[in-house]
Amino acid sequence: MRSYYGRPVLKEPVWKVPDVPAYLYLGGMAGASSTMALLAGLTGRERLARAGRLAAAVGATTSVAALMHDLHRPMRFLNMLRVFKPTSPLSVGSWILAPFSGLAGAAAAGDVTGLLPGPSRAAGVVAGAIAPAMTTYTAVLLADTAVPGWHEGYRELPFVFAGSALTSAGAVGMVGAPAEARPARRMAVAGAVLELAASRRMESRMGLAAEAYRTGRAGGVLRAARVATAAGAALALSRRRPAGLTAGALLTLGAIATRYGVFEAGRVTARDPRFVVEPQRERVSEPGTSGRGEVH
Known part of the structure; x- marks a missing residue:
């Protein structure tokens, strides 16, 4: 199908690889790791808590760096913070990412240096409270x-990203604190189940756009992601350290591939006018609809 004058109906997103897929993965991993650190600290698992805080700080900081690199100018990110607009996912996301990154960094700095233990613990608690929004706001931004x-x-999509974030944090716990990794293993398995179930549900419901998730480069990447995630979750059930390390690697690869696959599938549907025009025609031709106002 060709669009009017052979031009795309939609302008393809200008976001680049690897900046934006890295931003999507690192932000989710950081958020779920912060939650894991908070819960581990409350239950006396200090090694697991420290691994989670360090992963949250590194992930959030690197996520901001990837976003700034994609924007070309750091000031563009800072300009997003000049106004808080509740109706804009981009504005809300910026106001989630900025304080979370600072708080996660402060909590990790206190762990590493031993300075100001009280304020650093408080920063970790607040970061853990913000973390659920951190794991899913990028899905809202895309959708x-x-x-x-x-x-x-x-x-x-928010459930897909939340599950992927949980598997990422579980991988961090299994690799970074194997002696206290039992909660991390459970988190990884729960995240894998959520991600795989939500992905299946999403593809079954989204109509023609699901084709981009099943074919081409995006389809291949997403199939590999599902295999890696399922295999990692199965290995996470084992208490043996080598199995935990392998599970952590597979789950990390699966999470990265999931974010890249979703990103690439979206770009495919923006380039091909068929994904825009055919669903509109179907909505217009449905009984009880008047052709006017149905095509957006």
Whole structure:
């Protein structure tokens, strides 16, 4: 299908690889790791808590760096903080990412240096409270666009990203604190189940746009992600350290591949006008609809 004058119906997102896929993965991993650190600290698992705090700080800081690199100018990110606009996912996301990064960094700095233990623990608690929003706001950011491959999955995409974030944090715990990794293993398995179930549900519901998730480069990457995630979750059930390390590696690869696959599938649907025009035609031709106002 060709669009009017052979031009795309939608302008393809200008976000680049690897900056934005890295931003998507690192932000989710950081958020879930911060939650893991908070819960581990409350239950006396200090090694696991420290691994989570360090991962949250590194992930959040690197996520900000990847975003700034994609924007070309650091000031563009700072300009997003000039106004808080509740109706804009980009504005809300910026106001989640900025304080979370600072708080996670302060909590990790207190761990490493031993200075100001009280304030650093408080920073870790507040970061852990913000963390659930950190794990899912990027899914809302994507789904709020007009790109069919992202927008049509708006109901399930936050659950896909939340599950992927949990597996990422579980991997951090299994590798960084193997002696206290039991809660991390459970987190990884729960995240894998959530991610795989939500992905399946999303693809079954999103209509034509699901084709981009099953074919081409994006389809291949997402199939590999599902295999790595399922295999990592199965190995996470074992208490043996080598199995935990292998599970951590597989889950990390699966999470990275999931974020890249979703990102690439969206770009495919933006480039091909068929993914925009055909669903609109179907909505217009549905009984009880008047052709006017149905095509957005």
